[in-house]
Structure formats: structure tokens, C-alpha cells
Amino acid sequence: MENNQFKQFKISRGMWVFFAKLSLLSPPIMTVLAIYLWDYVTPIDIFVFVLMYVLSGLGITMGFHRYFVHRGFKCKPWLQTVLGFLGAMAVQGTLLHWCAIHRQHHQASDKEGDPHSPHVGADHTLSSKIRTFWRGHMGWIFEGNPHDFERYIPDLMSDPAVVKLSSHYPLALLMGLLIPGVITGLWTLTFTGFLMGVLWGGFVRVFAFQHVTYAINSVCHVFGRRSYDTSDHSKNNWVFGILAHGEGWHNNHHAFPYSARHGLKWWQVDLSYYVIFLFEKLGVVWNVKLPRFGYDPTRNAEIKK
Numbered sequence: 001m002e003n004n005q006f007k008q009f010k011i012s013r014g015m016w017v018f019f020a021k022l023s024l025l026s027p028p029i030m031t032v033l034a035i036y037l038w039d040y041v042t043p044i045d046i047f048v049f050v051l052m053y054v055l056s057g058l059g060i061t062m063g064f065h066r067y068f069v070h071r072g073f074k075c076k077p078w079l080q081t082v083l084g085f086l087g088a089m090a091v092q093g094t095l096l097h098w099c100a101i102h103r104q105h106h107q108a109s110d111k112e113g114d115p116h117s118p119h120v121g122a123d124h125t126l127s128s129k130i131r132t133f134w135r136g137h138m139g140w141i142f143e144g145n146p147h148d149f150e151r152y153i154p155d156l157m158s159d160p161a162v163v164k165l166s167s168h169y170p171l172a173l174l175m176g177l178l179i180p181g182v183i184t185g186l187w188t189l190t191f192t193g194f195l196m197g198v199l200w201g202g203f204v205r206v207f208a209f210q211h212v213t214y215a216i217n218s219v220c221h222v223f224g225r226r227s228y229d230t231s232d233h234s235k236n237n238w239v240f241g242i243l244a245h246g247e248g249w250h251n252n253h254h255a256f257p258y259s260a261r262h263g264l265k266w267w268q269v270d271l272s273y274y275v276i277f278l279f280e281k282l283g284v285v286w287n288v289k290l291p292r293f294g295y296d297p298t299r300n301a302e303i304k305k
């Protein structure tokens with residue numbers, strides 16, 4: 001591991017908590033402001049909200065999660081770069097941090113060592129269940145920079161292109177706030193229009209998708225149905241299947257972690273897989289991994305190349 005890679009990956013606990021607070025607390029504060037200014041909202045503001053929600057969301061679900069963490073498919077270098085930038089625009093930490101934490105989650109799902117389980121430490125009292133649910137949702141982020149987790153991502157850290165992509169986090173974050181503002185600013189030709197775009201396509205959208213993503217760790221490990229007898233508490237939850245671009249089919253995902261497809265039944269809406277499927281047809285994505293049906297819990301999942 002090169003020294004500079006290590007340095008950019010490691011940040012102090014104080015810095016981690018500071019950035020976590022800044023990136024998690026400013027979106028809800030700005031969302032309150034956006035609601036206060038509701039009378040000034042125009043259709044173009046809602047358009048940039050939806051556009052950025054879908055695109056930055058795909059950066060997380062199709063990019064950070066299914067591509068970088070689980071290697072569910074291969075793609076052209078330009079698409080890797082686009083997915084890395086879009087995912088960073090969702091303001092959920094750098095690519096390397098995100099992937100390390102998520103691999104840690106799969107390794108210890110709902111057991112000691114899972115960075116965000118809503119079950120670990122819970123007893124039968126309601127207050128304890130609420131406390132661990134909150135910890136699984138967002139509380140874990142404020143606990144500080146998890147140590148020694150670079151060991152979960154040796155493949156990513158040894159790839160200079162991925163390390164460089166991850167280091168562009170502040171730039172991508174800024175672009176995610178400014179791009180919707182530029183669109184609404186050019187559309188309305190006013191500075192107020194620009195600010196409303198930053199507010200709705202930037203801050204409010206970040207707030208919405210942060211909680212939708214974190215709900216996969218909290219809600220989808222508590223509420224929903226199970227199709228597979230996995231060793232954790234993962235559930236399939238249709239609400240987050242829709243809101244999180246297919247990630248709500250979380251029990252399917254824990255059963256077949258490497259599968260690029262999470263919605264395994266025709267009615268299990270999975271926007272991320274539809275996009276992967278389309279890109280595969282266009283020739284920019286290949287080696288798409290899918291589960292081979294006939295689940296064996298002792299072997300986790302069978303993967304078809």
C-alpha cells in the first residue's frame with residue numbers, strides 16, 4: 001500500500017465526526033428552509049430534485065454497492081468514473097469508506113462487528129429496540145471513523161483509478177450541489193432560480209436519499225418479509241424496493257450478495273438492475289452476475305457468471 005493512499009484513506013476520529021455532522025445535519029436544516037419557502041417552488045425545482053435523486057441514487061446503488069463493493073458486473077472505465085462521481089454526490093462518505101463499511105456489514109451481518117446492525121445490543125425493552133434501531137440507521141456514523149477497516153478493501157485500494165476516484169469526493173459533493181443550481185439558474189435566468197436548484201436538487205435531495213439508504217440498514221433489517229433463510233435479519237421491503245432503486249429487496253441481496261439483480265421476481269421493482277440490463281445490451285456492461293436459483297444457506301449463494 002502506498003503511503004499517500006493510506007494517508008488519504010485515514011482521517012482522524014475528530015475529522016470523521018466533524019464531516020459526518022456537517023454532511024448529515026446541513027441537509028435536514030436546509031430541508032426545513034425549503035419547506036418554509038414552499039410557495040416559491042416551481043416545476044423546474046422538482047425536476048432537478050427527481051433528476052438528481054435518481055442519478056446520485058444510482059451512483060450509490062448501481063455504483064458504490066453493486067459494482068464497487070460486490071463486483072456484480074464489469075464495465076467500461078468511463079462508466080466506473082461516472083458511477084464513482086454520482087455516488088459521491090449522494091454525500092454518504094468517500095467511495096473507499098463506503099465500500100469498507102459495507103463489506104464489514106456483510107461479513108458480520110447482525111452480529112458483533114456489524115457497523116450498523118439494528119439488532120446488536122438490543123434486549124426486549126422498547127427503549128433498547130428504539131436505541132439500537134437509531135444506531136443502525138444513523139447513530140453509528142457519529143461513533144467515529146471505524147479503525148482497521150482498510151483490510152476489507154485490498155482490491156479497491158490496490159487500484160490507483162479507484163483510489164483517485166475516491167479522493168475526488170469533495171469535488172463531486174460540490175458538483176452535486178451546484179449542477180442542479182446551474183440547471184435551474186439557466187432555465188429561469190435568475191440568481192434566485194440558481195439558489196432554489198441548489199436547495200432542492202442539492203440539499204433536499206441529499207437529505208432524502210441519505211435516509212432512504214440508511215433505511216436499508218435499519219428498516220430492511222427489521223420490517224418486511226423473508227424469502228431466504230439467511231443468517232441475519234435482512235428483509236424484503238417493497239417500499240424501499242421502489243424508493244431505493246431496488247435495494248429494498250435486502251433479504252434477496254443477503255442471500256445472493258454478488259448478484260447485480262436484487263429484485264428477483266418480476267414484480268420486485270429494481271431500477272438499478274434495469275439500468276444494468278440496458279447497459280449490458282448497449283455493450284458498456286458485461287459479466288453481470290446473477291443468482292442461480294436453488295439457495296443453499298450453508299454456501300451463502302451460488303453465482304452464475
Ligand SMILES: [Zn+2]
Binds near residue numbers: 105109216217234254
Ligand atoms: Zn444488510
Ligand SMILES: [Zn+2]
Binds near residue numbers: 065069070106253257
Ligand atoms: Zn451489499
